Amino acid sequence: MTKALILDSRIAASILRLFFHDCFVNGCDASILLDDTATFTGEKNAAPNGRSVRGFEVVDTIKSLVEASCSGVVSCADILALAARDGVVLQGGQSWTVPLGRRDARTASQSAANSQLPAPSSNLSTLISVFSAKGFTAAEMTVLSGAHTIGQAGCENFRNRIYNQTNIDPAFAITRRANCPSNTGSGDRNLAPLDVQTPTRFENTYFQNLVDQRGLLNSDQVLFNDGSQDAVVQTYSQNNARFLADFAAAMVKMGNLSPAPGTVTEIRRNCRMTN
Structure with a gap:
């Protein structure tokens, strides 16, 4: 991960997102x-993933x-769980002990990825519901x-917010x-930092931005918009150690x-295909 970050300053965020999108669909089983x-049609080209998930080559390198x-x-x-942790730490976040012993899926589900992952346009009630599930x-x-x-x-994910909200x-x-x-x-793939102040430092400026109404995505700003999470956001905006x-x-x-009980799993020798 250290070598990967030298080559690509975005890779810690990309691996972290890859881990989240994996775990939220049938558990942390590397199905993504x-x-x-x-x-089967896998998860890589599901709507929440197809034009945005990245970092597969880094996982391949570690695996080899x-x-x-x-x-x-x-x-x-x-490997994905450990790489996600290490990317956060390398960019200033707090470390944590990663419990090990996960096994790899032998199949994947595009339909589950489409239905279970929250969208950048999600409102607060949807986010709470998706995570509660x-x-x-x-x-x-x-x-x-x-x-x-x-x-x-990408621009396509925040266009409505910057022009209409x-x-x-x-x-x-x-x-x-x-x-x-x-x-x-036009410019759908043009990128902007989710945290304009310190886009490669893992700390609480994200929450400070929300207080200042500078959340890039709708799903960001709804966390601080006269709703149930305002106090939580305020706390993290003022206390970096607590956030970390x-x-x-x-x-x-x-x-x-974890995958559902009874799911057939293995330890894949190539992360892109079953044994």
């Missing part, structure tokens, strides 16, 4: 890493090195959203419009999301 086959040392012992799911409280949902203190988003700092909206045309289809500690605890909980 599987390529499509003749027998691990396999050369101890073949068939360490799962792709465990996975066993998380509203406060845990809010602290996990703090992952957006690193990384970037009123709960946004005017100067911030004008700045973002410079790289995101108003007409659909609570985020680490929530990540352990997320990493414990």
